[in-house]
Amino acid sequence: MLIISIPIFSQSKYTLSGYVKDAETGEDLIGAYVYLKNEVATGTVTNIYGFFSLTLLEGNYEIVSSYIGYETQNKSILLNADVRLNISLKLGQELEEVVIKGEREDANVQSTDMGRVELNIEQIKTIPVLFGEVDILKAIQLLPGVGGAGEGNTGFYVRGGGPDQNLILLDEAVVYNTGHLFGFFSVFNSDAIKNVTLIKGGMPAQYGGRLSSVVDVQMKEGNNQQYQAEGGIGLIASRLTVQGPIVKDKSSFIVSGRRTYIDAILAPFLKGGEFEGNGYYFYDLNTKVNYKFDDNNRLFASGYFGQDVFNYKAPDNTLNVSVPWGNATGTLRWNHLFNDKLFMNVSAIYNSFDFAVESAFQVFNFNLYSGIQDWNGKIDLDYYPGSNHNIKFGGNYIYHTFIPYSASGNFDDVDFSTDTLSRKYAHEAGIYIQDEFDITDLIKINIGIRGSYFQQIGPYNDIIYDESNQQVIDTVYYEKGTPIADYFGLEPRINARIIVDNNSSIKAGVTFNNQYIHLVSSSTSTLPTDLWIPSSKKVKPQIGIQYSLGYFRNFYSNKYETSIEVYYKDLKNQIEFADGYVPELGIDIEENFVFGRGRSYGAEFFIKKAKGQFNGWIGYTLSKTERQFDDLQTVETWFPTKYDRIHDLEIVAIYKLNDRWDFASTFVYATGQATTIVESFYVIGGQLQTDYGPRNGYRLPAYHRLDLSATLHNKPEKKYESSWNFSIYNVYSRKNPYFIYTTWEGDFAYGSVDVQAKQVSIFPIIPSITWNFKFSK
């Protein structure tokens, strides 16, 4: 018998790829959706360079592209070969369809990203903030699970993690200090920012080095169609951004600057008073330039420079203090498309944070310096093989230089200085691979693994102490490059999304994270004197495992988005200062640490009205964060960390009256900070001494605040836009505690000792007016 085989005509697959951009400015849109009409599950998102890739069977398709704040676009495509499709989206008419979050209407239900929030800069601008300045980091703190560090503190806490557990990136460069004037202003000038992504749970494998969260901030590239100048003039600070094409469609630049002049304004008022001689200013400068060589190659160079300077000169010249601190970052990036399915980015980054104190007090001169510097190289690849897989892999290497307190000076006729041998050097590296794909129609999974490595190297002078009496036994000098201590971590990351029905889904995830560098702060507030230190022989890497589970549901055709998320974090190798810690220069600060474990758990409730003239959200978090250290006098007892905020409530309401007026208000409430206070007096040597109560056993008064704002827009003209923003910060002038202290005075023998506790607050009610403008040419 003859068997005749009949060739079966098989369908080929082709790739549709390209960039999604803003039609007016040419900016790449990050996280824009590109999907098949009527088959929403077959689709993808653009990466951080605006690139997407979809592999489909040969045929005719209706491709839909959508992005927050923009008009959705449809395009018919005949796919019978690989097609390069660049999509330009126009800004949407804002009134009816204002969507605060969710590029695709049900994105919060559909995506696997639990704990991931994309924030578009235009939406952040409607939220009222301090002094009329738009602030990304303050906006993030209005989301559940993210708590502010309190009045006057830089940094924020994500799911009970400390401020050093947040990986904050600006165009891929790590930003170590994110606040001006103790966090009253963030270092991010929103005019230069395009997009902010917050990941508070389910951190994907491409990010590493921090336990709690990622805040990935992307700068604008610069309008490559036309010149544009925008800015604002306010009571406290002003800003100006200029951007435009260098070669239209190919190359553009953006320069953005901001400065306060609060020192110049206040100086005449302070003269003759007790605050005379205080001066403070900060500035930020963001610069970026990009060049598109061809369809497959682009180069970006960006830089950020910012500094705060506080100075004080006593009227009688007895005291002179200058305290400058700030960040500088520089990034060079090369995008390369190997083919329609493989996208690569290579980055070279330098970033640093420096802090200095220069002071002269009578016969005492004192200079203190600390900082951290990184040289960083990264390769990231996006691979879209088809069949709905989205694979990312790559590697990252950082060379760190840590400068702990280096001091010099003289007191009377005694000179002193600490060695530069106190500097520390380390290699940090990571490689990762992750894949996101559908296991079944209903279950999508994002699975990845990250391998990380950390090594402290010389030159370093290691002083070895006898544990029993803290006396020096030996010193070992390590030559340059010699390994001192190393650590290796394997960090699996798994997240899954299970569709329950058309409007709801369940998401679950487990992630392992290692953190090799740590921010230590001995005081109850965060200060620029806080120190970044590496892992070493004594200091082991922090290790965290986070379990999270969430239920997401939309109502009324995605008009309301709701979610409930619960999480549990198990933390090892947490660092605290020993009970008997006394700051001393010249001694490695890690000698004062004790180590223990931590845990943090909570539930986040979120409801958002996403559409309509009136919209906003309510977020409430109930949580606990605590630690247990054998080597503290608390021993077996779990004590709350200073990041513990049992209740955290945010209410944001935005009302767009018409084309010209919009109003917004925010209300925040948080349980007071846990702190250690004095409990008793006793007498030693004829002098009163104080005995402290349990560690973090006392709660400061709760923090709550209401802000209001109103914005009046001019009638939009083709080349000119302007608006007046009126805002009131802390409308009912709540005196939120910054710190408390005690004073006492008295006559031990004859009478009584009178004790008074006092609370210092910083910001009462503050109204402000800002005029914003935007010119295009």
Place this chain on the structure above:
Amino acid sequence: MKIKKTTNFKLLTPTVIAMVFVLNSCTQDITIDIPNPESKIVVEGSIEQGLPPIISLTSTVPFYGEVNFNELDNYYVHGAIVTVSDGINTVDLSEFCLADLPDEIIPLVAAFLGVDLDTTGTIPLNICLYTVPDIFTGFPAFTGEEGKTYDLNIQFDGKTITSSTTIFPPVPPDSVYYREHDDPENDSLFRLYLTLTDPAEPGDFYRYFTKRNSEAYYSGFSSVFDDNLINGQSFDFTVDRGFNPTEDFEQLPYGYFLAGDTVILKWCTIDYPSYDFWRTLEFDSGTDGPFSSATIVQTNITGGLGIWCGYGVSYDTLYMPE
């Protein structure tokens, strides 16, 4: 005795920063409402070679609100059972209160303790101490000896409080001398200097006292030292004049002696737990605010607060010029 919070110059810089950063701020009085903390027993005890142990037992007092020491009957702990042992011999200590002593002895004891008697010779505040019963014979049987370890045991109100300390061999200074103040305007102020050769083995800790004319022995604000930087070496350094807590603090004369003073330097060796106690106690007295940390004083008393310190003493006399 006037008691006031004192400044610790070790913390100058952060304190300075703290002061100047309080810009545009608002300070208000608040009430701290906490339940009365459990009262703890505070031990202030010492033993040195040639002298018997002397222990003061007091209680802690709640911090918030008004505190009147005169009204607090239980400020001194009366009727505790206190024993000291050197491993072989144990002695039971008796309680003596200044007010109950025979009149002739009061001025002597007051001077020893540094209590200022007012013009009528009566004491402003009662002082009670526990010490060996035969102390007033002038030749007590149980006194400290170099090299021995002394265990303290206190029983009171169903609680047991213990501690242990060692008297290390004294390390007398090679010499003591003075130096005039740098500023010619203050040429009647003098600082006390000493030359010390630290023993070769690391792990030596020191505490000092100064006695000026007929005053009692007092310590300066930084009264303890370790040998980390000077181990095995000869070193010259200066110490502040001990501060009398009954006086007001004034910045310029602090630490200096006056022309014509007769000064006795009591230079002592102590053990590490005692060193750690004074180190943390003296730091904590000087700081408060958001830019400070709560330094927990490292007591060597188990079951209470305070210190039980053995001293290996040496005395040197120096006469400041006229």
